[in-house]
Amino acid sequence: MNITLDEIARRAGVSRSTSSRVLNHHPHVNPAVRERVWQAIRETNYQPNHTARSLAIRRSQVIGIIIPQPIHTLFADPYFPLLIEGIAHTCNERQFAMMLELATSTGNHPYLHIGRRGFLDGAIIASAVEDQFLLQWLQQETIPVVSIGRIISHPGIPYVDVDNRHGARMIVEHLIHWGHHRIAAITGPMNIIAGRERYVGYCDALTAAGISVQPELVIEGNFSEESGYIAMNMLLRLDPRPDAVFAASDMMALGALKAVRASGLEVPDDVALAGFDDIPLAAAMTPALTTVRQPIAKLGQIAACLLLDHLLNPPAEPSVQRVILPTELVIRESCHKQP
Amino acid sequence: MNITLDEIARRAGVSRSTSSRVLNHHPHVNPAVRERVWQAIRETNYQPNHTARSLAIRRSQVIGIIIPQPIHTLFADPYFPLLIEGIAHTCNERQFAMMLELATSTGNHPYLHIGRRGFLDGAIIASAVEDQFLLQWLQQETIPVVSIGRIISHPGIPYVDVDNRHGARMIVEHLIHWGHHRIAAITGPMNIIAGRERYVGYCDALTAAGISVQPELVIEGNFSEESGYIAMNMLLRLDPRPDAVFAASDMMALGALKAVRASGLEVPDDVALAGFDDIPLAAAMTPALTTVRQPIAKLGQIAACLLLDHLLNPPAEPSVQRVILPTELVIRESCHKQP
DNA sequence: TCAATGACTGAAAGCGCTTTCACGGTTTTG
DNA sequence: CAAAACCGTGAAAGCGCTTTCAGTCATTGA
Numbered sequence: 001m002n003i004t005l006d007e008i009a010r011r012a013g014v015s016r017s018t019s020s021r022v023l024n025h026h027p028h029v030n031p032a033v034r035e036r037v038w039q040a041i042r043e044t045n046y047q048p049n050h051t052a053r054s055l056a057i058r059r060s061q062v063i064g065i066i067i068p069q070p071i072h073t074l075f076a077d078p079y080f081p082l083l084i085e086g087i088a089h090t091c092n093e094r095q096f097a098m099m100l101e102l103a104t105s106t107g108n109h110p111y112l113h114i115g116r117r118g119f120l121d122g123a124i125i126a127s128a129v130e131d132q133f134l135l136q137w138l139q140q141e142t143i144p145v146v147s148i149g150r151i152i153s154h155p156g157i158p159y160v161d162v163d164n165r166h167g168a169r170m171i172v173e174h175l176i177h178w179g180h181h182r183i184a185a186i187t188g189p190m191n192i193i194a195g196r197e198r199y200v201g202y203c204d205a206l207t208a209a210g211i212s213v214q215p216e217l218v219i220e221g222n223f224s225e226e227s228g229y230i231a232m233n234m235l236l237r238l239d240p241r242p243d244a245v246f247a248a249s250d251m252m253a254l255g256a257l258k259a260v261r262a263s264g265l266e267v268p269d270d271v272a273l274a275g276f277d278d279i280p281l282a283a284a285m286t287p288a289l290t291t292v293r294q295p296i297a298k299l300g301q302i303a304a305c306l307l308l309d310h311l312l313n314p315p316a317e318p319s320v321q322r323v324i325l326p327t328e329l330v331i332r333e334s335c336h337k338q339p
Numbered sequence: 340m341n342i343t344l345d346e347i348a349r350r351a352g353v354s355r356s357t358s359s360r361v362l363n364h365h366p367h368v369n370p371a372v373r374e375r376v377w378q379a380i381r382e383t384n385y386q387p388n389h390t391a392r393s394l395a396i397r398r399s400q401v402i403g404i405i406i407p408q409p410i411h412t413l414f415a416d417p418y419f420p421l422l423i424e425g426i427a428h429t430c431n432e433r434q435f436a437m438m439l440e441l442a443t444s445t446g447n448h449p450y451l452h453i454g455r456r457g458f459l460d461g462a463i464i465a466s467a468v469e470d471q472f473l474l475q476w477l478q479q480e481t482i483p484v485v486s487i488g489r490i491i492s493h494p495g496i497p498y499v500d501v502d503n504r505h506g507a508r509m510i511v512e513h514l515i516h517w518g519h520h521r522i523a524a525i526t527g528p529m530n531i532i533a534g535r536e537r538y539v540g541y542c543d544a545l546t547a548a549g550i551s552v553q554p555e556l557v558i559e560g561n562f563s564e565e566s567g568y569i570a571m572n573m574l575l576r577l578d579p580r581p582d583a584v585f586a587a588s589d590m591m592a593l594g595a596l597k598a599v600r601a602s603g604l605e606v607p608d609d610v611a612l613a614g615f616d617d618i619p620l621a622a623a624m625t626p627a628l629t630t631v632r633q634p635i636a637k638l639g640q641i642a643a644c645l646l647l648d649h650l651l652n653p654p655a656e657p658s659v660q661r662v663i664l665p666t667e668l669v670i671r672e673s674c675h676k677q678p
Numbered sequence: 679t680c681a682a683t684g685a686c687t688g689a690a691a692g693c694g695c696t697t698t699c700a701c702g703g704t705t706t707t708g
Numbered sequence: 709c710a711a712a713a714c715c716g717t718g719a720a721a722g723c724g725c726t727t728t729c730a731g732t733c734a735t736t737g738a
Contacts, residue, residue, distance in 0.1 A: 002456055004724055015688045020726060028685055045479070051399060051457040052724035054390045055693045065439070080420050088441040097458075100404070100437045102427040117341055118390040118694085119436075140384070225623075254623050281620045284564075284593055343694055354718045359696060367715055391694035394723050457724085 003044050011040040023048060054118065063091065063307060064099045064123035078280070079296060083126060083148065086300025094308050096121075122307045124148065124300075125157075129192055144314075146307045146321075148299055150193055158310075160302045160323040164194050167292040167327030168201025169208075171274045172246050174290070174329060176209050178336040180244035180272055184217040186231040186256060188248040195223070198248040198276060217242055221252050228255025236263050244272035244335070250282045253289055253334075273334045288332035295325050342383050350379040362387060393457065402430065402646060403438045403462035417619070418635060422465060422487065425639025433647050435460075461646045463487065463639075464496075468531055483653075485646045485660075487638055489532055497649075499641045499662040503533050506631040506666030507540025508547075510613045511585050513629065513668060515548045517675040519583035519611055523556040525570040525595060527587040534562070537587040537615060556581055560591045567594025575602050583611035583674070589621045589630055592673075596624065611674045627671035634664050 009019040014033055021029050022037040040046070054060040065087060067080065084098070091098050099120060122144040127134055130153055138145070138154055147159040175183050185202045188195025203213050219234055221227035228247055235242055236259065247253035253275030260267050267273045267287055275282055278293035306321050348358040353372055360368050361376040379385070393399040404426060406419065423437070430437050438459060461483040466473055469492055477484070477493055486498040514522050524541045527534025542552050558573055560566035567586055571594065574581055586592035592614035599606050606612045606626055614621055617632035645660050 002724095006724080016725080017688060017690095017727080018686085021687090024726085028687090030686060033686085047456045049394075049457040049724050051390055051393045052693090053726075055388075055394050055695090056724080056726040058693070060390060062438075078417060078420075081417075084439065084441065088439070092441075098439045098441075099401075100423065100427070100439045102423065102431075102437075117386045118388040281623055284620055284624065286625055341694095345694080355695080356697080356718060356720095357716085360717090363696085367717090369716060372716085388694050391723090392696075394725085395694080395696040397723070 002049070003046050005046075005048065008037060008040045008044065008046055011044070012036040058118070060119060060121055061095060062097045062099050062120055063304070063311075064101050064120045066101045066123055066125045066127065079277075080126070082296040083300040086297035086302075087124060087304045088300075089297070090301050090304035090308060094312070096304075096308060122146075122311050124303050124307055125151070127151075129189075144307060144310050146303050146310075148303055150322075152193060156320055158306055158321040160299055160306065160325065162194075162294040162299060162325050163327050164197035165201040165204065167276065167294070167329075168198040168246070168248070169204045170201075170327070170329045171276070171290070171292050172202050172205035173209070174331065175244045175246065175272055175274055175335055176205060176211070178244075178272065181211065182217070182240065182242045183211070183244045183246060184219070184235050184238075184242035186219050186221045186228055186235075186245060186247045186252050188220075188252075189222050190220060192223075195220075195248060202246055221248070223249040223251060225251045225255040225258075228252030229259045230255075232256035232259035233263075236260070236265070242271065244274070246274045246276075248276050250275035250277045250279045250289060250291055253291070254281065254285065257285065257289075257334075268334050268336055272336060275334075278330050282330075283332070285334075287334045290332045290335040291330050293328045293330050295328075298325060341388070342385050344385075344387065347376060347379045347383065347385055350383070351375040397457070398650075399458060399460050400434060401436045401438050401459055402643070402650075403440050403459045405440045405462055405464045405466065418616075419465070421635040422639040425636035425641075426463060426643045427639075428636070429640050429643035429647060433651070435643075435647060461485075461650050463642050463646055464490070466490075468528075483646060483649050485642050485649075487642055489661075491532060495659055497645055497660040499638055499645060499664065501533075501633040501638060501664050502666050503536035504540040504543065506633070506668075507537040507585070507587070507615065508544045509540075509666070509668045510615070510629070510631050511541050511544035512548070513670065514583045514585065514611055514613055514674055515544060515550070517611065520550065521556070521579065521581045522550070522583045522585060523558070523574050523577075523581035525558050525560045525567055525574075525584060525586045525591050527559075527591075528561050529559060531562075534559075534587060541585055560587070562588040562590060564590045564594040564597075567591030568598045569594075571595035571598035572602075575599070575604070581610065583613070585613045585615075587615050589614035589616045589618045589628060592628055592630070593620065593624065596628075596673075607673050607675055613674055617669050621669075622671070624673075626673045629671045629674040630669050632667045632669050634667075637664060 005016050005019050009016040012019060012033070014037065018029065018033060019037050022034050065084065087098060120143055124146055125134070126148040130151060135153060138157070145157055147157050149161045150159050151157050172183060183206065185199060187199040190196055199218070206213050216238060219231040221231050228251065231252070232245065232255065235245060245256055247256050253273055256273060257267055260271055260273070265271060273289065275289045275291035278291045282289040282291045302323055302325070306323070344358050344362070345355050348355040351358060351372070353376065357368065357372060358376050361373050404423065426437060459482055463485055464473070465487040469490060474492060477496070484496055486496050488500045489498045490496050511522060522545065524538060526538040529535055538557070545552050555577060558570040560570050567590065570591070571584065574584060575598065584595055586595050592612055595612060596606055599610055599612070604610060612628065614628045614630035617630045621628040621630045641662055641664070645662070
């Protein structure tokens with residue numbers, strides 16, 4: 001049916017071994033022979049069977065991208081497209097392919113596939129939360145793995161992450177710079193590391209400015225718009241009211257903005273508002289949201305580099321690579337009165 | 340190194356054939372033997388080698404998702420996450436895995452991978468535009484393919500699409516219903532089918548209402564915010580001004596909104612504004628955008644069903660499946676003065 | 679001039695699985 | 709009670725490729 005290497009060999013009048021050598025650019029093949037084989041390959045439009053090759057060389061040239069939670073629902077932004085674009089960039093360069101392992105709402109979880117040996121050479125985990133399945137799988141899996149974001153419980157896993165802490169600190173300092181004192185925080189979930197780190201950055205900034213962190217000004221959200229709305233309502237009931245709010249995600253900032261409006265106040269005149277993530281929506285809001293941008297595509301790109309480097313030449317002595325990427329303050333209109 | 344089926348067979352004291360039969364739930368295996376084999380499998384935590392299996396059965400149980408253009412950049416919305424979630428839903432159900440084939444800005448294009456025979460059982464194309472590579476690849480590829488959105492030049496390819504035309508018609512009728520007469524359109528690119536269809540739906544609505552389509556009220560954009568801004572500025576210069584604008588994408592509607600604001604006018608008081616897509620931003624805008632929602636996840640889900648059905652039992656006589664999914668009008672605040 | 683080296687090639691042994699075939703032993707059927 | 713059907717099993721032949729090994733020539737060095 002499909003044309004095989006044997007057929008190529010037959011047509012070129014050589015053995016299969018030689019054809020294989022030509023295909024893989026081995027040296028020590030007679031140029032004339034080489035040309036005959038290429039000729040046959042072109043004539044027949046032959047494509048090597050990747051599966052057979054994988055079996056023989058015991059590598060698949062495929063890595064997995066594991067997205068355990070349906071977080072695409074959580075972040076209503078192009079986080080994953082960008083991340084994957086970054087990973088793809090590196091993969092394309094090195095002739096690797098990407099397998100997508102996605103948990104869906106059916107409860108089916110992706111580690112099932114991964115287990116099938118020989119399928120994946122390595123994997124990138126893009127999980128925000130350390131759920132039970134993830135940990136369990138990490139425990140027993142044998143392929144190299146790198147994670148987007150640190151996995152607390154497994155310090156041995158290489159990761160690349162964004163400097164959430166410093167990003168949060170920067171934006172809160174920006175708030176302080178504009179004269180705000182009573183600065184509240186709507187944090188992310190504390191079981192997500194990004195949530196915790198951004199909170200810590202908030203504390204850093206306050207402490208550095210000699211402002212004490214007041215528990216009643218800190219409310220835990222879950223990154224969603226709704227949780228931002230609810231948290232902001234609680235904050236508005238405080239007396240005195242906070243004069244600025246740092247929301248640990250742009251979606252929560254949006255919810256907060258709506259709550260402010262609903263109570264007849266305005267941003268930034270009555271309360272300043274800062275977000276985190278720089279989703280497209282942030283620029284589109286009125287007022288445009290001051291926020292922190294993360295280099296998402298770069299995150300993916302570097303994670304893939306780490307993984308592929310490891311696969312292509314496994315290090316002699318084991319060493320855990322860690323990369324922290326800087327974040328960037330994006331100043332728009334929501335933190336201070338316009339001149 | 341890794342444990343193989345032979346090892347299982349040895350441990351269970353049977354032949355490899357029998358172990359294979361147990362693994363694949365064949366009937367006609369002595370229950371006692373069956374149990375011994377499972378026992379060995381559990382003990383050793385054996386995982387069959389997927390590559391070897393694929394080679395033997397000549398199927399990989401993997402489908403490709405082909406995203407030729409870097410359109411994730413174009414649509415700043417969670418279109419692909421949702422689409423892929425839908426596809427994943429179906430794939431998980433039927434034990435298939437998804438390979439992601441993404442073109443990146445490097446110019447590397449994804450069809451390279453696909454060609455490697457035996458790698459993919461089938462593919463879903465999620466391409467908005469019919470570029471040269473796509474067509475060329477379709478020409479020579481032999482695996483079953485289904486497309487998200489119709490491919491004009493290849494009527495033989497099964498597809499699932501959203502009823503762009505009817506969606507556009509509905510929303511323009513909504514505009515008419517609220518008393519608007521001079522209704523402009525900012526269309527998508529005419530070389531993209533969704534762009535054309537939405538334009539046709541706009542014409543349908545006008546014609547049905549006895550309003551003639553006026554060329555100066557129709558401006559071609561490219562779905563981006565910027566193009567919406569530019570188009571709206573042109574529209575505002577018209578005399579008399581249109582009293583309503585249908586933008587063929589929410590991003591263009593956003594651009595249009597900014598243009599309206601910039602010229603000191605307001606939506607919907609001075610001009611009504613309607614979008615298309617219902618990206619998260621649409622609900623977050625002020626005023627919240629009236630738009631058309633497409634069942635994106637469902638789109639992916641059904642595309643995958645079509646493909647997998649075809650793979651699992653190939654139809655005797657060839658027939659091209661076509662599915663058109665309905666769109667939904669989402670009425671918010673941008674088309675009429677609030678009561 | 680002869681041994682040693684090196685270039686080129688094919689046979690054959692895998693990679694880890696599935697599946698056909700054949701065979702002995704049990705049941706069923708006419 | 710013989711023939712037919714069926715069950716349960718292992719040997720062996722693939723699936724389409726890579727790679728080792730050994731062998732043939734043609735070169736080179738001493």
